[in-house]
Amino acid sequence: MGVQLPRWVWVGAVTLACIAGMVNVIGYLGFEHQAVSHLTGTTSLLGAALAGGDWRAVRHLWAILIAFSLGAMVSGLIIQDSTLRLGRRYGVALAVEALLLAASVPLFMRQELNGALLAAMACGLQNAMVTTYSGAIVRTTHLSGMFTDLGIGLGHALRGMPLPVRRLMLSALIISGFLAGGILGAWLFRALHYRALLIPSALTGLTGIGYVLYRHWRLSPPYRQPGGQADVQEPPEPH
Template sequence: MITKLPGWVWMGAALLATIGGMVNAVGFLGLTHEALTHLTGTTTSGAIALVTGDWRLLGHMGAILTAYFSGSVLSGFIIQQSTLRLGRRYGVTLLIESLLLLLATPLLMKDLRWGEYLATCACGVQNAMATSYSGAVIRTTHMSGIITDLGIWIGHWLRGLPQDHKRAWLGLTLFGGFFLGGVLGAVLFARFSYATLLLPAVLTGVTGLVYTVYQHWRGTRPGD
């Protein structure tokens, strides 16, 4: 149940959603003006490129898909768990995401698409890491599922069905964080261009370090 979600999950989910929003804003405002944090449009663009014979675009879309998928595989390999649980290697995963964003920044500043692939890989790492907890699906890099969940909640509420109100608040928290991240990303990109990615890189890096220290303070083992 959502009512069992501890405070650190709420704060972490909101922060990660904000980071996702910032990265995605950079993707839309950057080199190829496309999403970096989810693959729905990428998959459709790849399908269209296949039909139209635009092999260069098809290769690019395939690289984006592969990068995101690779990030998800890496996250799953490290965390080894489909539900959030203290003691898992979230600190290491966040540090890897931070490193990927740091490496992506100078490449994007040189208009190299490898920067997009590294940033997309970082989003795959993040989305696979923030999966589920106590029956709550935690999505931090795309909002389609969040909007769908909120719509279902409102529909059930209109029918007078019993509702877990904290589920709606979680959805609103994630949506608000992602939207705020988009605003911050757009404002910062106008002034700092791709260097905007340094902020989410620092946030994930610091969070990863703090989590690792907290993990040791709690006396848990990294491999638990």
């Protein structure tokens, strides 16, 4: 039997992937050409900078890595768990992310590194906020895990094993959302330059408001169950 994902997880994950795609491409198209939503390439660049003795790049790349990690730390302080569950303080985390993105705009416009650091911190916060649900890894700021899940699922299908349809659908939707965000972010950057970051900032804030309203509705009678938990499970995944 596959993982069961309530609708708010689907909608939230795809929306946040789109936002991350926008932020990442705007950071990449900016004055430092620095991706901010994932750290694999950044760590590789750091290794190359250390080997080449480019100490300016070393300081810059280390700062991006630390900022992303600090964002994840803030998420841990706010949410205090790595398992996705309705009722947690995701609205607060999304509000902080929206403020970080908005605050990065004037710094980017002055071509200050701190703009990229705030954007990286926002991405770290978002990525740590959306982590796991019922054993499924949910990442919204980078796609390596999503493509890996797709490959594993297709390999299992070729061997005649049960296909985890919901997990593969979620991976495909997150990939599509991130790609759509990248396309939209590139268009917005050409039109608005760094002010384009105000769009994902606003979307993040609206997502937070939407989550709070949905949470209030789902945790109210008749959905509320004894013990204060909402019934958010969907029917079992078909094979």
